[in-house]
Amino acid sequence: MNRINITGIIQKYASKKFIWLLLIFILLIISSELVDAQESSLSKADVYVDNVPISTEYVLKDGYFLVPALFFKEMGSYVDWNEEYDSIEFHLNNISFAHPTGSSVIDINTNNKWEREELSTPSIHVDGQTFVPLNDITKHLGLEVTYNEYLKKTFVKNPNVRNVRRIGSGDGTKNYIALTFDDGPDPLYTPQILDILKDKGVPATFFAIGEQVKKHPEIMQRIVKEGHAIGNHSFTHPEFPKIQSNEVRDEISNTQEVLSKTIGRKPDLFRPPYGALTRADEEFLHQVGFQTIMWSVDTLDWTGLSGDKIFQIVVNQIEPGGIVLQHNIDWNPDNLNGTVEALPRIIEELQHQGYTFVTVQTLLD
Numbered sequence: 001m002n003r004i005n006i007t008g009i010i011q012k013y014a015s016k017k018f019i020w021l022l023l024i025f026i027l028l029i030i031s032s033e034l035v036d037a038q039e040s041s042l043s044k045a046d047v048y049v050d051n052v053p054i055s056t057e058y059v060l061k062d063g064y065f066l067v068p069a070l071f072f073k074e075m076g077s078y079v080d081w082n083e084e085y086d087s088i089e090f091h092l093n094n095i096s097f098a099h100p101t102g103s104s105v106i107d108i109n110t111n112n113k114w115e116r117e118e119l120s121t122p123s124i125h126v127d128g129q130t131f132v133p134l135n136d137i138t139k140h141l142g143l144e145v146t147y148n149e150y151l152k153k154t155f156v157k158n159p160n161v162r163n164v165r166r167i168g169s170g171d172g173t174k175n176y177i178a179l180t181f182d183d184g185p186d187p188l189y190t191p192q193i194l195d196i197l198k199d200k201g202v203p204a205t206f207f208a209i210g211e212q213v214k215k216h217p218e219i220m221q222r223i224v225k226e227g228h229a230i231g232n233h234s235f236t237h238p239e240f241p242k243i244q245s246n247e248v249r250d251e252i253s254n255t256q257e258v259l260s261k262t263i264g265r266k267p268d269l270f271r272p273p274y275g276a277l278t279r280a281d282e283e284f285l286h287q288v289g290f291q292t293i294m295w296s297v298d299t300l301d302w303t304g305l306s307g308d309k310i311f312q313i314v315v316n317q318i319e320p321g322g323i324v325l326q327h328n329i330d331w332n333p334d335n336l337n338g339t340v341e342a343l344p345r346i347i348e349e350l351q352h353q354g355y356t357f358v359t360v361q362t363l364l365d
Ligand SMILES: [Zn+2]
Pocket: 182, 183, 233, 237, 272, 273, 274
């Protein structure tokens, strides 16, 4: 009886111990996998490019800090995919190299000779993006990269940096201001806005989307015929930091082409969709002779604000030399009714305050 009991207890104890060990073992496996998943999952951090914090997604892999290849546009490098060779091409000043995706090498082109160099870790694909090691690529682009242990921040310096200006306002000593309307031409809102401007005898500047110009050439022609200025606002309205350098070029040149066909001229003003632009995009715009125009008063009219609210924003924020951002496209039904409603009141009030409405070109002359 006793013996049986003891054996039973031992068996019970042994099996319990075994289960515990098994559980601990399973937990260990799960937790180690969690750590692994954390290591290669996406996080966000700021990298300081010439002391400007720029937010980027990153992946930590084997202790290396990897960022999306397109992030190097923020440092001024052109970044393009070469589909034929399944590689990413980087180009900054006189430095060019290609990285075959997924590999741990780059092929550097010096005087038409190719030399291969090793990276500290291969690139990886996460969420449809290619992540490359920040330190290696930055150094190969000829830029300085340092990690500040104390601040836990990464700093990149571009010694050849040239400050490309983004223009947010004009001469503050004259009482000139410019109204700007983005995203058109549009059959619903553009004619209503043009009617008001005509009635008040006020010029404005329209930053046109190439696709819209193609769809509504007659409205584009009316804009120009009535004495308004125009600017390029890309062809399909993408976020420039998220597209390759050759796509940026196409967005801009396709819009120039359709404008040239439609109205017989090409503008030299550009406004980036969402106001988002990398240093490489700025550099390209500068090289092809554009001025990049931002704004000093954002009416936020596209959010569907009332005419009263838009009127208040403009009147409260306007200063001499100001550039007012508004829109003229029916992306959401009725969302720009406030824009149309506010416009005659804005013009009357600001003229009453002594302001003169001019095009962006005149404002900058
Ligand atoms: Zn826009």
